[in-house]
Amino acid sequence: MKLQSPEKIELIQPPASRKSRHYTPRHYTPPRYTDANTEESLEHAMDICSEIRSFIVTYESTRRIRLETPCINITLWLIRIAIFVGILLILINNKLYQKVDTEPISAFTTKLDGITYSGPINDSERRELWDSTDLRIPPQAENSIFVTTNYIITNGQERAACADVQAESTNCSTDLDCRDSGQPYQEANGMSIGKCNMTIGYCIVETWCPPEDDTLPNNGTTAVLNYIHDFRVLIKNHVYFPYFDKGRSNLIESITAEKLRNGCHYDPDHDPYCPIFQIKTIVGLANRESCKPDPEEDERLFKEMAIRGGVIAITVEWDCDYDFDESKCKPTYNFSRIDKNHQQSPLGGYNFHHAKYYLENGVEKRKLIKAFGILFLLRTEASARKFDFFTFMGTAEFLFCRMIQDVQQMHLIKGWSTLYLYLVAKNDNESGSNCDCNYFTYGSDIDEKAASSNDEVMPVPGRILPI
Structure with a gap:
């Protein structure tokens, strides 16, 4: 569009008979001034628009x-x-033509079998029998099993006032060294009464007496319970893939009721699909790199671990390809010790306290048990795949x-x-x-x-x- 110069613009003046201060000329067009810079800017803007239009509507290809x-x-x-x-x-090779479901629903059920004893084997009066019900605490836990392998028992505890010689914070020589009555001693698990037992040099506290002796039995060389390594645990795993509406169990077609009654044992070479595991086999495979079973080595590793306990992860892995027969979808088992880096530490291992309460001559008493054992954590890693167009x-x-x-x-x-x-x-x-x-x-x-x-x-x- 051509711009007009100021000299060529005609203004419409009001008639002589209409002289008003607020009169506005009709069809008035304000003057428009241009210079070289304005024309150059307009041309540049037009070039940019042309380039954008060319970029949108033009297709370029190499010469052939x-x-x-x-x-x-x-x-x-x-x-x-x-x-x-x-x-x-x-x-x-990477099966990139298949749809993969990696968010299955998984559940575990377990059963522990076995019997053991503590004390002298030839002394029936001092020997104490333990079965799987006594040693599995709690009886049913979510995706885990705890098996007791060692313990410290404090018998006949009752609520009374006594001195805890294992709590260094209760050392005293006079009553003034003890805390005021009613103040807690968290280390001694009791409340101060404000008095000192000057004979032994410890403050007297209200707690469960006699206090617990935290020394490991057998000087920490062997565990109290025997033959725990021969205990058997049945692990049943059920996995369901919502995307394909299909599910599997580790009780596959080859695992029959007769085979379970006859007592099959998991063996990575000879019977890799049996869901019954010996404790020593699990401990052995979790503590060494070799996957080949070695009963003597497994038993030695178990005895070392049984003193203070530990944590082992049992992983059931599934990789199901539903483009083939569903019976070919079979589980594999992996074992690893989680606390391996802390097993030699004084605070290593796994333990907790629990008590059994009873009445004796009308007085409530308890049997305090500090249980050391192996915690087996159960987890599933599963994926299913199938051809998807x-x-x-x-x-x-x-x-x-x-x-x-x-x-x-x-x-x-x-x-x-x-x-x-x-x-x-x-x-x-x-x-x-x-x-x-x-x-x-x-x-x-x-x-x-x-x-x-x-x-x-x-x-x-x-x-x-x-x-």
């Missing part, structure tokens, strides 16, 4: 030539086939996108554009315009066009045809 050279074409096809086969192997198409498009793009450019876009140009040229020829319609030819005509073409010729052996 057709080479009738067997050596180059064979090499090119070999490279294409090698790339295609490599991508196909990646697709198959949309997953396959999405993965194939991602992997073969370059090949698809080449096909699209070489065949689809070229074909439609050539047909369009041919129809336009034919229409112009019929209307009498000067158009070289013979350029859009097919078959043998392209050789004649190639012979008369002035296109650039590449310095390679063979015949070059324009496409």
Whole structure:
């Protein structure tokens, strides 16, 4: 649009008979001033708009030539086939054509069997029997099993006032060294009465008496309970995959009721699917790198761990491929000791307190037990997969996108554009315009066009045809 200069603008003046201070001329156009900078800015803005429009509506592709050279074409096809086969192997080996469900619903049920004793084996009066009900605390826990292997028992405790000689904070020589009556001694698990037992040099506290002696039995060389390593635990794991609406259990088709009654034992080499595990086998596989069973070594490792206890993780792994028979979906078991880095520490191992209460001569008493043992944590790592058309198409498009793009450019876009140009040229020829319609030819005509073409010729052996 051409801009007007100030000299060419005509203002409409009011009539002489209408002289008013508030009169506004009709059809008034304010003057517009331009200079060189303004015109340059407008031109720059127009260039930017043109570039944006060109970027949106214009498609660019590289120039293509057709080479009738067997050596180059064979090499090119070999490279294409090698790339295609490599991508196909990646697709198959990684199973990228399948839909995967990695969020299953899992549940465990367990059962512990075994019997052991403490005390002299030849003294029936001093010997004490323990079965799995006594040693599994609590009887049912969520995804875990605790088995007692060692303990410290304090018998006949009752509520009274006594001195705790194991609490250093209660040392005293006079009553003034003790806390005021009613003040707690957390280390001694009792309340101060404000008096000192000067004979032994400890403050007297109200607590469960006699106080607990925290010294390990047998000087910490062996555990009290025997034959715990021969206890057996049955682990049943059920896993369900909501996406495929399918589920599996580790009681697979080969695990029959008769086999369970006969007492199969898990063995990674000979019976890897039996769900009954010996405690010593679990401890042995969790404490050494070798996966081969060694009964003597397993028993030695268990005896070391039984003194202070520990924590072991049992992982049931599932990798189900529902493109095949469902019976081929079988579990595998892995064992690892979680507290391995702290097993030699004085605070290492695993223990807790529990008590058994009873009445004796009308007085409430308790049997305090500090139980050391092995905590088995049960966990599941499961995934299921199955062929899915949309997953396959999405993965194939991602992997073969370059090949698809080449096909699209070489065949689809070229074909439609050539047909369009041919129809336009034919229409112009019929209307009498000067158009070289013979350029859009097919078959043998392209050789004649190639012979008369002035296109650039590449310095390679063979015949070059324009496409």
